[in-house]
Amino acid sequence: MAEKTFAYYPGCSGAGTSIEYDKSNRAVCEELGIKLVDIPDWNCCGSTPAHQVDHVLSAALGARNFAQAEQLGLDTIITPCPACLKNQHNALEHMEEPGFAERVNELTRRPLTRKHSIKSVLQVILEDITPEEVAKHVKTPLSGIKIVPYYGCLMNRPGKSMKFDDDENPMALDRLMAAIGCEVLDFPLKQDCCGGAAGVADNKVTSRLSGRHLQVANHLGADAMVVACPLCQMNMDMRQAQANAYYGTSIKLPVFYYTQLMGLAFGIDKSRLALNKLIVDPAPVLAKIGKSAEEAQA
Amino acid sequence: MNAQNKFISRAKLADWLKELSSRFEVWAPRKEGEGARSVVVYRPFEAEKGLELDRKPTESAKHTMFPRSETLFNFRRNLVEGAPSLELEEAADPAPRLVFGLLSCDARGFQIFDPVYNGSGTNGQAKDTYYLKRRSSTVLIVKSCSKVLSTCFCNWVGGGPASTEGADVLATEVQDGFLLTPVSERGAAVLDSSLLAATNSDMESAAADSQTKAAAALPAAPDLKESQSALLGKFDNAAFWQAESSKCLSCGACTYLCPTCYCFNISDEAAGYNGVRLRNWDSCMMPLFTMEASGHNPRTPKMGRLKNRVGHKFSYYPSLHGGRIACCGCGRCIKSCPSSVDIRRIVTDAIGFTETVGLKEQNNG
Amino acid sequence: MAIQEQLKKMILDVLPDVDCVIGWGPGPDPLRGSPFFMRKPEDVESFMAGPMAVQNPALFLPEYKGKKVGVVVKGCDSRSVVQLISEDLIKREEVVIIGFPCDGVLDVAKVENALASHGEPGEITAVEFSGGEVKVTLAGNTHSLKFDDVKADKCGRCAVPNAVMSDFFAGIAREASGVKDDYEDLAALEKMSLEERFAFWENEMSRCLRCYACRNACPMCVCRDHCVASSRIPHWISQADSTRDKLMFQVIHAVHLAGRCTGCGECQRVCPVGIPVLLLKRTLSKGVTELFDYAAGMDTESKPPLLTFQVEEATIKERNW
Amino acid sequence: MRIGVFICHCGSNIAGTVDVAQVAANAAKMPDVAFAVDTMYACSEPGQQAIEEAVKQHKLTGVVVASCSPRMHEPTFRRAVERAGLNRYMIEMANIREQVSWIGKDKEANTRKATDLVHMAVEKLRLNRVLIPKQIPVTRKVLVVGGGVAGIQAALDCAEGGMEVVMVEREPSIGGKMSKLDKTFPTIDCSSCVLGPKMVDVAQNDHIDLFTYSEVESITGYVGNFEVTIRKKAPYVDWEKCTGCGICTEKCPNKKSFDRHNEGMGTTTSINIPFPQAIPKKATINAATCRKLVDGKCGVCAKVCPSGAINYEQEDELVTVKVGAVVAATGYDFMDWTVYREYGAGRYKDVITSLQYERLLSASGPTEGHIKRPSDGKEPKNIVFIQCVGSRDVSIGRPYCSGFCCMYTAKQAILTKDHIPDSQSYVFYMDIRSPGKAYDEFTRRAQEEYGAQYLRGRVSTIVPLGDKLLVRGADTLAGQQVEIEADLVVLAVGGEAAHGAPQLAEKLRISYDSYGFFMEGHVKLKPVETNTAGVFLAGACQGLKDIPASVAQGSAAAAKALGLLSKDTLESDPQTASVDLKRCVGCGKCWNVCPFGAIREMDMRGQIKAEVLEAVCQGCGLCNATCPQGAIQLSHFTDNQVLAEVEALCRC
């Protein structure tokens, strides 16, 4: 299979709180033949605050990253983080508006000379690799574990601009997890907000919102939750205790990045998947892999 | 050596024409259009727009005497209650003109106009005053031809590269300028400028030499005296005319470039109460030429039109005007015909020449 | 010339079934060919194809409606035939189309321009074509010209050297050069300011003789003897020799051809006073191509775009007032 | 020509900002003007009389009136000159009120402009010709397309007026949407009790020829003389023999066919009679599911039919009828609500449409009037109604209000409480639109007496949680998010043009808007006419409307058809195109573009020419603009007339 090369934007969390996402991403991409070229000297996408203050400035942050990528001769950036995706996607969209690009260029002094695009790693795996191809890489099918896919609010919304998957009923994770052998449960809250960054200011909000996800997942009989967003992961995993405290529950639901599970299925060395970074211990779940199938055979 | 003859150098020519402009509206050939599209046309002389005396003019000089569209008069209708009336305002008399550099065939063309417009064909009844006023006030300086084109056939119809028929002055190209020979008194009268020099014998012999050479370059002329009867004899021969006219587009290029086609049409153009009566060139190649008021057109197929054009020039006109052929052999109709219709061939075909005299079959297999 | 001989044979084969076969024959001098109507087998002897096959024989086809005729066509001529068929102006079954691979035709005016300092085309005594060269004998001297320099403009942008549609085809179809018509002929005009363009037309049209050769040479002109140029009802233009009316006529012709013109260029070629009347039609063709992705005369099934419509026009933006 | 020019003051409407006396003085100098005067009110009785007298006194042969818009008073002045003995088409108007005096105050400029407009009118009038209308005989029969309540009303009224009627309905039974309703607002009376008798009347009326399970295949001709081809689809049952006994439907082994009448809220047999009150009560085989027709194995119905009516070999049949007028009453359909993926896009069984709910409420429905939700057949307690699903939503290209949803939702909330007294209804709405007699009272009753909880806001998502549906929306009045755990969600799906409406419009040569609703002749003044003479509109095909409005429009369309066909002949508008045969070259461009098929090819002594069918020509002039020779000219809008107007403007 021909190698697919993209400019890679890990995002700030990838270098910190979600280092396990970044690591597993790189490992999985390597396995699937997706070549990631790190953008030299990339800068913050602006996150939530930038565009609330100044749209031009916010777009300029993204524009600079595209300019950096242009140096590499690459016009498509891919990123694991939906928030980074959304912000830089917005930057490109705004720059199509009359006069907007000029204002951005004044700030960056580096006008873009080509047409650029940005996609999530998830989109590339789904569309460019396809679940069928993913299945071919599986060495250890993750049969025996039931997961709920949780997409979060940003990965494919607003549908008109993201143009990826079904914006009201996304299936990308459902299909990829099925491809690596997981039993995927229909998760009704797959796009409901986890509370996002509100956890920093008032963790009751995140507890209330993410607590419900955890309870529904638990109720459905899920062994684990699979996510594609660093913030979702943090609220579900790190703040799981807070949510349990808020509702008086005692749920212990491991929250994996989808790339971690794919890595496991591909037989990638666990150290490269940084499973040890997860707060809720995944060991009991990992122990189930393959079990039920064996039991059924017996 | 002729003392009346004068010499004008190329260098001083424009100055002389400028000088003449104080007495005449001077017309001369010039180049118009760009590059490959350029053509040579007769226009009112403007020194800055230059002269073109080396290429043969694309169009004839006919319009200098017979404008494409001429205002005969303006009219205004008055609707006074009970007494409607019509006011006419005649066109002003034309200013005297001088045409420099027309070809000898062009000058001979007016000779064909004259009997039609001067009343000689109607015992003086129908005189065209508009034409005659122009004709009598226009001086023609003819430039003799030094080269002969494949389409030239002036010698077929009684002309020649240096014919002085209809000319007031004959200009013959010599080294660095033109030798000017007065032909008429009117012509002699314009050769009084200090810009003109006396001639010498070298010039005179060079001029005579050039004229002889040009005449000799023309292929031998066939005898066309049979054309009158031959064309009449073919009048009802549809197959003949069908074949001859197959490729004709029935456009007016031939007639409008022709120095001898003198037909016109009169039309009124009006708005509200006011209008103008115009006399415009007409062409027997156009369907409207014979359109009747009823809407009936006796000459619809194009072969009838072509038959008329050829027949008129080589048969009907000669029969009315002492055998004079209404063609001056300039060849423009052949040269500029979109379909390369060749009037010479039609005439010789009609006469039935088996071997076409002076007309080579061209084939570039 | 093998192709010419093949064509002659095809014409002889077709001749018994048709009223005549229209092609090209000798003209008044070595530089000019002429439309040629072959009715008898002996006529075919003088038939000639090649660089002198300048005229568009499709022009004559509507005259023969109701009779069966043969026609020899260059690629460009075939587009006229196709367009005539698609507009039902002639019937497919009434025409036998004979095609051949065309290498381009000569532009007499260009030859004249190239040799301007040596004489006039009327003085040319011999013309010979060999290997991309044209050897012209003029006033006793032979001049060699590059054929590419003196071929017709349309040949430089020709994408259909072979007949679009034919019943018989002589030789092996020539590979299209792959050139795209980028309307370079309009570039010079487009460089001018609007005022200059207006003055350009005033100047050019002042020369017009109203001979209507442009119209009569146009194979797509349907009106023929009933042109509005000289009608009173309707009275579109006056009979005066005015630039305004003469320009108006050119616009009428161009507008009537919008979406129908195949760009054969005959209108411009035949103009005895060298007016570039094709520019107007080419402007409209460009517009039609851009808007409707349509080129006239390429297939007999499609409708000229201005004689049809789409409810939603993808390329026409509504104006925002 | 002797032209009289009348410059109207229109009181001060025109004279206030136009020097009318000056305009009249200017007009006097215009070509062929024999008389020019300013007049106080040209349209008043004395004003019209003055025109008539001037025509006689000054021997005028044409008149220009400069006053208001010709769209207003052209007919008035045409009648006036006709009374004075002139041809009614020898008049032109200059619009110096709407286009001059009312839009600017600069009197000098206005006077100049008014003069120009008069000059244009004079130059145009100089080229006007006397036009005489033609008399066309008519077929006194009406085609009604669509057998819903509007069509039924139109058909019955026409028949009542003594007119022959042909009714075409594409479903096997007439009745339309109304036949699917349980009760109707605002009186909660039984839909079938109201509609049933009318349906029976249609069946029994001798003047009405009923074609159900049929569609209009094509239509040619013109007002008074249409020829309609009707395709009778094959029901595989000989309806001459079928008695409607229903034995076949009991014995049919395939009981899993989609039940169209019940909107899929149940299944039915492959051979079926749509509902007990169907008119005609005849059986139809669903060819897509019938085992005999699909794989040739079965044939039970043929065995059990007592009258031997079953015919598996039956084919569609084409019938041609001649009619003089057409009433289009094709109704509406519901939009495909599954574009709303936030409502599950059809994935949740207990999210249903209001019409499906109507079938659950109906005693003749699949649940015999018991509300049982589709997923598990349980009786729902919490029911959420969401309004404006597909109405007033620009984001999906439906900015219009469907008009009836507010009312039927209120009705359904009331009926829900009647059926399940311990239920609670929630209604998410945008605005309550209840203009109409006793309508607003009705929606209040739903809230106040029946306790339906109305929440002003949109629903953002429906999430299945266990056997409940979590409905999350905004309550914009309280300013907060609301979540309701519902047992059943009912979507008030908006209406859209009936499927196939644009295609029918093309056949009828009437126009339709961007949504596919048929265009009326004039929004206010010609609400049931169309721009094609002889074609009228009734009911929701023209725009969504409720039952009373549909019935009223049905009667109105019938009145128009009766009026049109009350005479034996019709007068055609002579402002049509005509062909100058001398100029025509038969190139065919005109007949290719004519939107009305009003031009045909004809042979004139071996030459092809165009010929205009005067009665069909609507006078649009497209042919005129298309003809390169200008051989076809639209009377009174000829090239020369337009050019004269242009010249009058540009060259003076």
Next chain:
Amino acid sequence: MSVLNESNNGKELRIVGFLCNWCSYGGADTAGVGRFTQPTDLRIVRLPCSGRVNPLFIVKALLNGADGVLVSGCHPRDCHYAEGNFYARRRLEVFKRLLPTLGIDPRRFEYTWVSASEGQRWQKVVSEFTQQVHALGPAKFVADAPEFDVLKVCAE
């Protein structure tokens, strides 16, 4: 009129309007009834349909001295004659591209759609188009056709 004063010293220009009877002429009436003030330059030729507009009318006007030409019809799909404006749309769009070649500023010609109810829109269309033409100033036109010193009523 502010438009006139600003750009052309209060002088009016010749603007010809070709309007369909059913929509745009009605829209102009609606604007009039609403007393929506408009520049006075425009003179309207009433036609049954925008499909009746031969593009040649527009050239004729422009070559004869009009400074601007405005065509307005029913909105696409709302044509009184069902299809007329669909043809007009194509023909006028193609035609507009010919004007620059002739040396005529294409902004001197616009076509648009105004319905009978859009009085305000009509006001906007007229005002903006008039302004646009005034910004271009008086047009050059070919002046060599015979002038018959036509009616002088306008001047008198």
